[in-house]
Amino acid sequence: MSESSLETASGSSSASRGGPSSHRERRAHRIAIVSAGVGNPSTTTELARGIALKTSELLKEYGTDSDIALIELKNLSNDIAIASVSLQISPALQDALQTVQSSDAVIVASPVYKATYSGLFKSFWDIADADIVLGLPLAVVATGGSERHALVPDTAMRSLFAFMRALIVPTGVMAATGDWGSADLATHQDRVAAELAALVVADVHQNLLDSVGGKYTRTFKARVDDNADETDASEGLDFGSSLMHLAAGGSL
Known part of the structure; x- marks a missing residue:
């Protein structure tokens, strides 16, 4: 992953996972954004970034630091295409996958094409390990030109990540062209951020894995x-x- 794809929130640092939450050293939590936006700048990425920044702000109020890792799939499109047909994972693509796997929360974002997420978005998750977001707090975000796509986050995207056994927050966000700058969109972003922050602070991901142990994989x-x-x-x-x-x- 290129340097431009990694963004660190102010006053934060990265750290590795520890053991059970009661004995784990205090560390910065990582929020990963996986965006399939293709514009420059991308409204899809900006929508997800707003949620990530608000989540980071709330985590700071909880007394914990965080960093934000931004993965823009448009910068990995060639690597994803090659991996889709040859199973050859480039170092940059491997770095992106590892960033997702080592995160404490993930915000996934895609533009909507013909009533669903983009092919680039789906291809990235197709080549990812089946358990890459297992038990991870995850938010689904989409952008589109029409309100006709309003259910995409809660239908197409939610079902994909339910299959991958992520802990999807209750609120999904869809922004149509007319939604930008509206109070309703800002409210939805804040709600998603609050849900993500609450799950991260509760350390539900690690506690879930500690409780279930190796029973997920047969x-x-x-x-x-x-x-x-x-x-x-x-x-x-x-x-x-x-x-x-x-x-x-x-x-x-």
């Missing part, structure tokens, strides 16, 4: 056991079971 070891009755299901899938025979088209 790894199956394929094996066949001639004696299905003595198969230990915890060791892997039993392809010799009656259920597997049925699934393969056989009869019980």
Whole structure:
């Protein structure tokens, strides 16, 4: 990720994750923005940046510092296209993915094209690890030319990140052309920031992972056991079971 893609809030510093929240050293929290805006400047990026800055302001009121990492996908479009067809992840793209994974909250933002998020936006998440935002507080943000797209954050975007098991804040933000500068848009931005800040301060991400442990990821070891009755299901899938025979088209 280029230097222009990383923005640090005033008075903040970065730090790595620690152990359980009760024993974790005080550190700056990272807020990552992933924006698929293509303009220069991009209204999509600016909408997300406003939420991030307000979140950082609220975290400071809670007594904690924060930094903001801005990932503009337009600067990684070639890397994303190559990775989509060859699975070759460039250092810059890997850096962006790592930034998301090491964050405490994520704001995802996309312009709306034909009633959904952009292809560039979707391609980035397609190449990301399935658990990259697992349990992370996340806000969905979109921009479009018409109010007809008002439900995109709460339909298309929310369903994508529900699949990726993020903790999506209750409020989504959609800004149409006529919304800029309105009190309603500012209110929505402030509400999203408050929701994100509350989840970050509560450390729900790490507490959730600490509580659940390794139960999110299930790894199956394929094996066949001639004696299905003595198969230990915890060791892997039993392809010799009656259920597997049925699934393969056989009869019980």
